[in-house]
Amino acid sequence: MVVRSVGVEEELLLVDPDSGRALALSSAVLRDVADGADQALTAELMCQQIETNTRPCVKLDELAREVRRWRHAAGVAAEGRGARVAALATSPLPVDPVVSSLPRHRRIVDEFALTAQEQLTCGCHVHVQIESEAEGVAVLDRIRGWLPCLLALSANSPFWQGQDSGYASFRSQVWARWPAAGPTDLFGSAETYHATTRAMIETGTLLDVGMVYFDARLSSVHPTVEVRVADVCLVADDTVLLAALVRALVETAARSWRAGLPPAPLRTELLRLAGWRAGRSGLDGDLVGPTGRPAPADQVIRNLMDHVRPVLEDHGELEVVEDLLITVLRRGSGAAAQRRIYRTSGRLTDVVAHTVNRTT
Numbered sequence: 001m002v003v004r005s006v007g008v009e010e011e012l013l014l015v016d017p018d019s020g021r022a023l024a025l026s027s028a029v030l031r032d033v034a035d036g037a038d039q040a041l042t043a044e045l046m047c048q049q050i051e052t053n054t055r056p057c058v059k060l061d062e063l064a065r066e067v068r069r070w071r072h073a074a075g076v077a078a079e080g081r082g083a084r085v086a087a088l089a090t091s092p093l094p095v096d097p098v099v100s101s102l103p104r105h106r107r108i109v110d111e112f113a114l115t116a117q118e119q120l121t122c123g124c125h126v127h128v129q130i131e132s133e134a135e136g137v138a139v140l141d142r143i144r145g146w147l148p149c150l151l152a153l154s155a156n157s158p159f160w161q162g163q164d165s166g167y168a169s170f171r172s173q174v175w176a177r178w179p180a181a182g183p184t185d186l187f188g189s190a191e192t193y194h195a196t197t198r199a200m201i202e203t204g205t206l207l208d209v210g211m212v213y214f215d216a217r218l219s220s221v222h223p224t225v226e227v228r229v230a231d232v233c234l235v236a237d238d239t240v241l242l243a244a245l246v247r248a249l250v251e252t253a254a255r256s257w258r259a260g261l262p263p264a265p266l267r268t269e270l271l272r273l274a275g276w277r278a279g280r281s282g283l284d285g286d287l288v289g290p291t292g293r294p295a296p297a298d299q300v301i302r303n304l305m306d307h308v309r310p311v312l313e314d315h316g317e318l319e320v321v322e323d324l325l326i327t328v329l330r331r332g333s334g335a336a337a338q339r340r341i342y343r344t345s346g347r348l349t350d351v352v353a354h355t356v357n358r359t360t
Contacts, residue, residue: 003315004129005056006247007224008067008239010232011049011122012085012359014078020352022048022091022120024098029077040070041077045105046120047098050074050085056129060317064240068360071236075360087359089122089157089171089231092338092348107207115178121171122232124154124239126246127224133190135254136218136225140193141186141263142253144271145290147215147229148278149304152297154230154242155282156334159348168282168335169231172275179205181213183271186263193218215275225250229275234334234358241324244317248308255311264290282333298329 014023024047033041042051052074054066074085097120099109109116130136155168167173175181180200187193197212206212209220215229227246233239256263274288281287286294289303305312305325312318331337337358341351 001314003058004247004251005058006063006129006243007056007127008054008063008243009125009127010052010067010071010087010239011044011124012052012071012074012232013088013091013120013122014048014050014083015086015088015091015352015356017082017084017353017356019093020349021093022095022097023083024048025078025081025083026050026100028081029074029083032080033073033077041074043100043102045100045108045116047100048091048095048120049122050078056127060240060244060320063243064236067236067239071360084356085359086352086355087122087156087232087234087334088338088352088355089155089169089334090160090174091120092159092162092342092351094162095120104207108211111207112178119174119177121157121174123171123175123228124230124232124242126227126230126243127219127222128227128247128250130223130225130250130254133193133218135257137187137190137193138257138263139225139250139253140184140214140216140218141188142256143216143227143249144183145264145266145274146249146304146307147183147227148271148274148287149289149301150227150242150245151229151231151275152278152282152287153245153301153328153333154233154238155279156231156234156338158335158338159342159351162348164339164342167280168284168333169279171231172229172279175213178211178213180211182215183268183275184214184216185268186265190218231334234337234355236359237324238328238334241321241328244312244321244324245304245308248311248315248317248321251311251315252308266290266292282335283329284332284336301325301329
């Protein structure tokens, strides 16, 4: 049996080790990276963040090493400029985002104004190998109902501009301001997918295909499905769990498509509500799964595990994924961890310091 490769992109915040405030140092940090790391560590929209990129991996332990390797490399590069890296999906402390000098990023800010200017958020994107665009679109049509669960598991952005937002993932709220962000209707074919994205670009609203910010999309660069719904995870193991679940969802969907089973006809309006619910309460309340009915988060997550169990068994990953999932459900998400630190000390600087320690 051929196992699909999986890779991960993680966006990390650059922070001051003493004050905890975000630092606009990405250009300087990236100038210092060692040879061979220039493709794995890259710039993002804002100068206060840096992105890590793993290579495609087949085995989960291989992916875990890659995630830790590039978190560490980013941390070393940041320390060379007096900063640290933190796996925070939003800055807990107040921040004035600084846009990078890359021409495309400047064009985005010129076009989208405050939506872009305030977009200092850090996500985690998972790429899973596909055999064809037809298979990829079939996968997109069949994983839609489970994506809010992935957001809830990764939720790691409770604070915004110095205050508790009331959300487990406020990043998801900020990200939803983009005109092409969020869940999608059923496409049915690669032709319809591309016709849809072309029509979106031809409206003149989006600069290019890179701004088609669907929760899950076909990569325009790699032969992959790219799932973009998650916050950057506080703990590297949670990133591995996320990637394992995404890969299992992709393979489960592809098998369903090959068997001739149709995708569930879920309304996009309900998917949007499910995503909002996941961002609001994370793992600490109800979630809305593919049934469209609210249920306790741990129950919906268990349903997700049941859905992908045959694939995880075939991959020999069931035990390790179950262990990682049990750990998350017991200790809670990154958002819960941030709030625990803040309740104890009352200082957002301690939240950042804790995150820095857990990141690398």
